[in-house]
Amino acid sequence: MTEPATLAEICVAACADTWIDAGEVLAAPIGVLPTIGARLAKLTSAPDLVLTDGEALLMAQLPPLGSSGLTAGVIEGWMPYRRVFDVVASGRRRVMMGASQIDRYGNQNISRIGKDWQRPRAQLIGVRGAPGNTVNHTTNYWVPNHSPRAFVESVDFVSGVGHDRARADRHRAGRFHDVRVVVTNLAVLDFATPDGSMRLRSVHPGITVDAVLAATGFPLDTSAVAETRMPSDEELRLIRTVIDPAGQRDREIR
């Protein structure tokens, strides 16, 4: 008898589903739940994914979460940061990043909060690879705290490029732009609307559409909302015993 799925495990399965059609590309999940999701996808629906140990080693078989590929698993290649940049530019990569702020067109901010760019109210980590990722290959987002603070009408600094800017600059920023899905602790959202604005694709079991709308700082298209699927027993077994036996997923959300 399998214990019922936790919210974290439902989110893991939703993250895993974003990799199904990725094919043989470098998977770059940032953060604990996206990492478990990508590893679950590799073991189930997306076996061709190319995954690292979190640092510079490509792993045919992954060590448990948090371990270096030098200590366990099977190494199949070398992917130091200099090669990552080459892969980004080639397009053979897909990322799932975080977002401190995200707006209705999927513009993402991880740089700074506040409109005074030279003296921000809160300095964050910096744009990292978000500008390059979003104009080169498929990008999805994971937001563990779906709230009006994260889902804002307009982000303070565009790190990752959204659909409005990509469409307005179709031959430059838009050429390889492909921002698709946002998975949160409440719901799965996408941009499958005529103007590329955000749509509520599914709510997690037990979450109402109204709760998602209340936690979102802009209107959402709610014309076709499903319920997020539950992970299968086999997926739960893989998450619990193979990928994340130490239970890191439960520290990110409950």
Place this chain on the structure above:
Amino acid sequence: MTPEQVAARIEDGMTIGIGGWGSRRKPMSIVRALLRTDVKDLTVVSYGGPDVGLLCRAGKLRKLVYGFVSLDSISLDPNFRQARESGAVEVAEYDEGMLLAGLQAAAQRLPFMPIRAGLGSDVLTSNPHLRLVQSPYGDDEVVAVPPLHLDVAIVHLNAADEFGNGQYLGPDPYFDDRYCMAADQAYVSCERIVDTADLLKDAPVQSLLISRMYVTGVVESPYGAHFTSCPPEYGRDESFQRHYVDSAQDPARWRDFAATFLAGDEAAYRAAVEAFANGAAS
């Protein structure tokens, strides 16, 4: 050379490139020596970690050219945050790939390096000096990253010979060779200086990352990357990094931290770190 001798080559207003990545294999002993000088108004180019935080806290930085500042296992560096939120440090924030493109343009004496990263983002809006360039072969238009020319590069490796042939033994070289090639003067600190003939005793030739052609001076500095990681010799000192972060949140505790760890030379630093580790263990 000693870390102090390298620090003495660094002058007010210079542009300094610092190797490593986040809280990984940073040339910390040279950074610490720099904290003890009266140098100011530096421009630093870095995939930033505690190197940036420490230099900000000591008031050494005028400007930072960066893609992120992070301590890896701890997402943000509080010293960097304070410097930015008080308006003390100016920034040119680039995408990570753009930073490398700028180093390569400088290393190859090119006027710019083309890259798609930056298009459509506020990296372009916030850096009005950045220009786009039209392809001479078609209608594609991309970002032209200008050279990030460095007056001085500092990096930390696992080993080197006395001539500056530098070797990394961990999984990732980061961009330490590119920093050295983009600089007028490059200084390599290392865990140990070995005879040239011994460099490949237990390592493949591909581990020889940096050629003496690009190196001005070599410093033997065991634990010179502490508290950042330097595999395979040592991992990140997580409990010390936590102590650094906790101390940075409070002025009185920072005075203690600076007096204990940053006032003396490397021998004093290592003794203080050892005492901290024994205290933390007991």
